[in-house]
Amino acid sequence: MRSLLIVGGLAAALVTGTAAWAAGPRDDILAALAAQAKAEQPAFTGFDAARGKTFFQSAHSGGKPDTPSCTTCHGMDPRQPGQTRAGKSIEPMAVSQQPTRFTDQEKIDKWFERNCSSVLGRACTAVEKGDFITYLSQQ
């Protein structure tokens, strides 16, 4: 019985440990974005969390009037929950608070498409996307 518990505990530690360590999908997604960024801007040297923070927090023009900034819905502090304009709570964007963030390619594409269109009135560039994810992964 005791040994069973120990084995179970070890197995559990192994599973959670590898999941945290690998963080696979997010790295893959960032790598793909980096390749795309390189193609878009030959001068590209790497994603920058500080640039991502500025992009996240500043008010943009060109989008729809009710949504000037990413923070309109996600809030100034990415570790806190945000709120949609319809009043529904949004889980924090910071990966430390919500480890599943930026791990599902389809979901990311859908929301970048919508939210960039709402806030900027255009699609986001690969650099903007990569900076954004890099910033929030460190939060």
Added chain:
Amino acid sequence: MPPSRVPLPPWSLTVRVLHWGLVCCCFAAWGTAWLGPPSALAVHVWVGSSTGFILLVRLLWGLGGPWWERFAFFPLRKATLHLHTRQILSRQYPPEGHAWPGHPPLGAAMVVALLVLILTMVLSGTIAYGGIEKAGPLGSWVPFSIGELAGTLHATMAILLLLAVGGHLLGVIVESRLLGSALVRAMVIGRRDGSHTPPVMIPASLPPLRLWGGASLITLLVGLSALLISGHGPVHPLPLWQTEEEANATAIYEQECGACHMAYPPALLPASSWSDVLATLDDHFGEDASLPAAKVSALQGWLPRHAAESWDNKAGHAFRRVDYHNPTRITATPFWQDHHRQIPIETFRQKNIGSQGNCRACHQDVQSPADSGGFHRAEIAIPPR
């Protein structure tokens, strides 16, 4: 030789309990309907059902109780009514008091009127509850339109009943004065002052009088406990998305249309409005909510098919009519505006509500798109801030 006078027989315990039971029920019903919050409907329905059982027992008792309490011996002949009216108008009874062993003629007429009125209230209430709330014994049977009609009747009769009760009280006061005896006290303790001349043919109390009373009481108890344990939710869960295609579309809808706000039950807009919403997702109330074409087309089949027009219930009828200038806003419909006018705007901004469109914060029975049959009045509760 005229038969000699004997003391008035007492009111039986049954009649007294039923009488005061009805008094309580009537006031509780008026109170919960006119003064209570929407959620008081649960109590109202309970009170109404109890009233129904009390009436049933009074009916049994009126057929088989002691003879002076039976309907057959109510002095309702025209001549007796005239005599009684004359006595009251001339403000005098014969010195030996009136000659009726049970209710006097005008009182008996009022009792019948009250019983009929209350019976109508119980029936119309049950029909309205079935048709509008889709709950209660008739929940699966009554069409919405009939329910609404019954509801109107129910509300009108409630006022009539209030007037009739006023008339009854007036009668009791007048009669007490003329007789010089306290009628209200008699209805409490049973014993009555005065005497009467018994009829020539006194029908024997039904031999199994106790049995009859026992049966009546058991009816009452069984009925009341059945009421206590039965809930008030909709009698049949609606709708059933049965095919795989339907289940698929429901899942897409819940996920995609529930991302920024609650996934609204399809009964909340007519088909044409849902088609509009789906056709303009890239400019959705000031936001881009676009979806891949495959998902949009799955929803295009599903959403309009379950729209307001396909429901014969409260939401379905309420939300068929949209605001002409704002045909895709549920909260702009005339019905929604009418029913939420008194709620201050700050309430909707409350942290635990968020917006006018967050129906599920206040309507406890509307939590998922499957709840088109919700919006039961008893389930309305504005969460405290």
